[in-house]
Amino acid sequence: MATIDTTAPVMVTGATGYVAGWLVKTLLDRGHIVHAAVRDPENGEKLQYLNALAAGAPGSIRYFKADLMESGSYADAMEGCELIFHTASPFTTHVTDPVKELIDPAKLGTRNVLEQANATPSVKRVVVTSSCAAIYGDNADLQKTPDGVFTEEIWNTSSSVEHQPYSYSKTLAEREAWEVCGEQERWDLVTVNPSLVMGPGVNPCGTSESFNIIKRFGDGTLKAGVPRMGLGVVDVRDLAEAHYRAGFKPTATGRYIVSGHDSDLADLAIPLRETYGDRYPIPTRTLPKWLVWLVGPLLDKTMTRKMVSLNVGLPWRADNSKGRRELGLSYRSLEETLVEFFQQMVDHGVFDAAKS
Ligand code: NAP
Numbered sequence: 543m544a545t546i547d548t549t550a551p552v553m554v555t556g557a558t559g560y561v562a563g564w565l566v567k568t569l570l571d572r573g574h575i576v577h578a579a580v581r582d583p584e585n586g587e588k589l590q591y592l593n594a595l596a597a598g599a600p601g602s603i604r605y606f607k608a609d610l611m612e613s614g615s616y617a618d619a620m621e622g623c624e625l626i627f628h629t630a631s632p633f634t635t636h637v638t639d640p641v642k643e644l645i646d647p648a649k650l651g652t653r654n655v656l657e658q659a660n661a662t663p664s665v666k667r668v669v670v671t672s673s674c675a676a677i678y679g680d681n682a683d684l685q686k687t688p689d690g691v692f693t694e695e696i697w698n699t700s701s702s703v704e705h706q707p708y709s710y711s712k713t714l715a716e717r718e719a720w721e722v723c724g725e726q727e728r729w730d731l732v733t734v735n736p737s738l739v740m741g742p743g744v745n746p747c748g749t750s751e752s753f754n755i756i757k758r759f760g761d762g763t764l765k766a767g768v769p770r771m772g773l774g775v776v777d778v779r780d781l782a783e784a785h786y787r788a789g790f791k792p793t794a795t796g797r798y799i800v801s802g803h804d805s806d807l808a809d810l811a812i813p814l815r816e817t818y819g820d821r822y823p824i825p826t827r828t829l830p831k832w833l834v835w836l837v838g839p840l841l842d843k844t845m846t847r848k849m850v851s852l853n854v855g856l857p858w859r860a861d862n863s864k865g866r867r868e869l870g871l872s873y874r875s876l877e878e879t880l881v882e883f884f885q886q887m888v889d890h891g892v893f894d895a896a897k898s
Pocket of ligand 1: 555556557558559560561562580581582608609610611629630631632633647671672673674712735736737738739740748749750751752
């Protein structure tokens, strides 16, 4: 159980990221000193959104240069911090070398950050942004769960370098985190395991895979239809609150599934169609599994027949009760999340070429 001094600086790795953006805002709005670890503190274009947040908030922000793959590079950022939020990890499905681009930064990067926590006497708690991807690899895994629902007790055992490498990277990273934590007693570890994160970004032009997914619903990519495929969704703002409570609530412990809604890729189109269907090519049809199996891998190099077989047409269900009970989490409606995310893209001209 860790009690955090709220006047001590709080470190956030990957502060320029989509998920971290709202966490940094939450910290600044509540008056904290944020030590933002970023790869390039000279990149004014990327930092402008965080600077704008800090300008109007009671808290303050300081940038530190750090890279997951550079041992010791988090030392300055971590100095004097009691609470560390480790969010940095690549989230993309378009990779040519999954070991170099996903697995190494996730796993070795986590070890790097946590070894720095071992070397920094002020650290009392580390919150790692893991993922539901560390709990399941494919929707078919749901059938192997004891109660037909994903829980914090379950680990992803189906992903590998060849199959679902992003999920594999998150699984290895979280396992690494628990291992490093178990070797010492000064700081405790809490993991936040979100499902697919949606909702407007602090940076409206984010590069997280979340943006690419919602973009396809409005740019015509999915005009022919969308496969039925279960997934969980959480709002990026609710996720920031979950991180905050996981960090500052002394009794927070273990893993927390943070997922607002058991949904389906095809159903994400429903609120978007209602609001934007007359102006943008929001999909109206679902694609049959056999067609996705046949054509999908030809159209999208990241999609394999194995992925289609184990995910398309299969439901997804997760138990979010631990976070509701222990952290008091609650969730926005899926409609609010999706419409506000889409509207942000409309406002930034993302779909201008696709407008009907
Ligand atoms: P994102 O916007 O791409 O953020 C990733 C962050 O990691 C960026 O700040 C990036 O820094 C940093 N990063 C990547 N490689 C790095 C390296 N070698 N050294 C230092 N920093 C590095 O993606 P996100 O969606 O916010 O993801 C943030 C976290 O949430 C990740 O751990 C991800 O696995 C987890 N998560 C995301 C989702 C989701 O649906 N978005 C769901 C579950 C879990 P640069 O700005 O310098 O590139």
